[in-house]
Amino acid sequence: xxxxxxxxxxxxxxxxxxxxxxxxxxxxxxxxxxxxxxxxxxxxxxxxxxxxxxxxxxxxxxxxxxxxxxxxxxxxxxxxxxxxxxxxxxxxxxxxxxxxxxxxxxxxxxxxxxxxxxxxxxxxxxxxxxxxxxxxxxxxxxxxxxxxxxxxxxxxxxxxxxxxxxxxxxxxxxxxxxxxxxxxx
Amino acid sequence: xxxxxxxxxxxxxxxxxxxxxxxxxxxxxxxxxxxxxxxxxxxxxxxxxxxxxxxxxxxxxxxxxxxxxxxxxxxxxxxxxxxxxxxxxxxxxxxxxxxxxxxxxxxxxxxxxxxxxxxxxxxxxxxxxxxxxxxx
Numbered sequence: 001x002x003x004x005x006x007x008x009x010x011x012x013x014x015x016x017x018x019x020x021x022x023x024x025x026x027x028x029x030x031x032x033x034x035x036x037x038x039x040x041x042x043x044x045x046x047x048x049x050x051x052x053x054x055x056x057x058x059x060x061x062x063x064x065x066x067x068x069x070x071x072x073x074x075x076x077x078x079x080x081x082x083x084x085x086x087x088x089x090x091x092x093x094x095x096x097x098x099x100x101x102x103x104x105x106x107x108x109x110x111x112x113x114x115x116x117x118x119x120x121x122x123x124x125x126x127x128x129x130x131x132x133x134x135x136x137x138x139x140x141x142x143x144x145x146x147x148x149x150x151x152x153x154x155x156x157x158x159x160x161x162x163x164x165x166x167x168x169x170x171x172x173x174x175x176x177x178x179x180x181x182x183x184x185x
Numbered sequence: 186x187x188x189x190x191x192x193x194x195x196x197x198x199x200x201x202x203x204x205x206x207x208x209x210x211x212x213x214x215x216x217x218x219x220x221x222x223x224x225x226x227x228x229x230x231x232x233x234x235x236x237x238x239x240x241x242x243x244x245x246x247x248x249x250x251x252x253x254x255x256x257x258x259x260x261x262x263x264x265x266x267x268x269x270x271x272x273x274x275x276x277x278x279x280x281x282x283x284x285x286x287x288x289x290x291x292x293x294x295x296x297x298x299x300x301x302x303x304x305x306x307x308x309x310x311x312x313x314x315x316x317x318x319x320x321x
Contacts, residue, residue: 014265019257023250028242035240049249056257060264125233144234169192176226 008064022059023052026068030076036141037080039130043087047079054079073146077138077156084134128178136171139164188220189213198227272309275302 002021010018030051035044054075062071129137135157142153150168154161189197189210196202197210214221275298307314 014261016254016258020250020254023253027246027250031242031246032239036237041240041243045243045245045249048246049253052253053256056253056260122233122238125230126238140234144231145237165192169195172195172227172230173191176230179230 004066004068005064007068008059008062011059012062012064019056019059022055022068026072027052029069030072033073033076033141033146034080036145037077037134037138038083039137043083047076047083050079050083051075074156077142080134080138081157124179124182125175127182128175131178132171132174135159136167136174139167140171140175143168188217191223194220194223195227198224199231269309272305273302275305 002025007018007021007025011022012018027048031044031048034047034051035041038044038047051072055072062068129140132140138157139153142148142156143150148156150161150164153159153168154164157164159167193202193206193210197207200207202210210220214224303313303317307317
C-alpha cells in the first residue's frame with residue numbers, strides 16, 4: 001500500500017505512476033462513498049470520475065504532509081451535493097414536516113417487550129437507507145461510517161449544526177420505523 | 186421521572202451526552218423497560234450502520250481508470266506549459282513598458298522588469314541565452 005506522501009510527491013514530479021497509485025488506492029473507496037451517498041451505480045461512477053478529474057488539477061498544489069482521504073472525502077461529498085443539485089432533486093433540502101411524518105419515535109408504538117430485539121436484516125436496512133432523503137443519508141453515512149463529529153459534518157455539508165443534528169436524529173428514527181414495519185410485514 | 190425524548194436516547198446511545206445528563210438517563214433506564222428497548226434498538230442500528238456491506242466495484246472502473254490516466258497526462262502537460270508561460274511574464278511586461286522610457290519612474294520600472302525578464306528567460310531557455318549573448 002503506497003503512502004499518501006509518496007503518491008503526492010510522484011504526482012507533483014509529473015510521474016504517471018503517482019496518479020496510477022492514487023487511482024489504485026482511492027478509486028474504489030471514492031466510488032463506494034459516492035454510492036453510499038447517492039445509492040445509484042451510474043451516478044456514483046460519474047461522481048468518481050469528476051472527483052479524480054478535480055484531483056488531477058489540484059494535486060500539484062496539495063501539501064504532501066497531509067493525508068489524502070479527508071481531502072478526497074470532501075471533494076466526493078461536494079461533488080455529490082453538486083450532482084444532486086444539477087441532476088436529480090433540485091436543492092438538497094428536506095421538508096422537515098415530511099420527515100416528522102415518517103419519523104415518529106419507534107418506542108412509542110406497541111408493546112416495548114415485543115420490540116426489544118429486532119429481527120431486521122441487511123437488506124431491510126439497505127432498503128430503508130435508500131428511502132431516506134439524500135442529504136439525510138449523507139449525514140448518517142458521514143456520522144456512522146466516516147465517524148465525523150456533528151461539527152465536522154456541518155462544515156462539510158455547509159449546513160447549520162442544529163440542522164445536522166435534526167437530520168441525523170430524524171433519519172435514525174425513520175430507519176428504525178422502516179425496519180420495524182419491514183419486520184412486521 | 187418522565188421518559189427522556191428520543192433525541193436524548195440517541196445521544197445517550199452514542200455517548201454524546203454530558204456525564205451528568207448521562208447518569209440521569211442511566212438511572213431512568215434501570216427502571217424503564219420501554220426506554221431500555223429503545224436504547225437496545227439504537228445500539229443495534231448504530232452497529233449495523235457502522236459495519237455496512239460494501240457494494241461490489243463495477244467493471245467500468247477499469248475503463249474509467251484508463252480515461253483518467255489520459256486526462257491526467259493532458260492536465261500535466263497543460264500545467265507545464267502554463268508554468269513556462271508564467272516565467273515569460275516579466276520579460277513581456279518589461280518590453281511592453283519600453284514606450285514609457287520618457288517618464289522617469291516608470292522608465293526605471295520598465296528597465297528593471299526587462300532586465301529581470303531577460304535574465305530569467307536566459308536562465309531557462311538556451312536559445313534565448315544564445316540570442317542575448319549575440320546581441321551583446
